[in-house]
Amino acid sequence: MIGYTMVGTTDLKRAERFYDPLMALIGQERCWCDEQVASWGRKDDDRAPRFFTGYPFDGNPAGVGNGAMTAFLAPSAAVIDQLFATAMEQGGSVEGEPGLRPQYGDGFYAAYVRDPDGNKLAFVCYNAGSSAAEA
Numbered sequence: 001m002i003g004y005t006m007v008g009t010t011d012l013k014r015a016e017r018f019y020d021p022l023m024a025l026i027g028q029e030r031c032w033c034d035e036q037v038a039s040w041g042r043k044d045d046d047r048a049p050r051f052f053t054g055y056p057f058d059g060n061p062a063g064v065g066n067g068a069m070t071a072f073l074a075p076s077a078a079v080i081d082q083l084f085a086t087a088m089e090q091g092g093s094v095e096g097e098p099g100l101r102p103q104y105g106d107g108f109y110a111a112y113v114r115d116p117d118g119n120k121l122a123f124v125c126y127n128a129g130s131s132a133a134e135a
Helices: 012-025 077-089
Strands: 004-008 029-033 037-041 050-054 070-073 093-100 109-114 120-125
Touching (some): 004 037, 012 037, 012 050, 012 077, 077 109, 093 120
Parallel strands (some): 004 050, 070 120
Antiparallel strands (some): 029 037, 037 050, 093 109, 109 120
């Protein structure tokens, strides 16, 4: 259903440094990069969903969408913990510490961050155990 998602940036090189290690943790490789945009996904399948960051097409400054968020599926709570730590190391900010969120379903484990441009991201796993150590 999703072809791709995109968030804006005011500094593409900084965005690449932020997203490269995160995408590597969830098995997504850099698919495209030029002076305007970078994307991650699967190079061997151009029909698989991709994530982009880049400068807005209209030339106006990038802004953060109120209520907008991209959620990345992770295989386990342990990987979410790694994603969260990596995001913090790369200049992200905390929007919600890693943990179970039973209000969203049994085994729903997530962490929420903002990238250096303020875009909100989630890292989610739908089948985590009762603690990160079990995942």
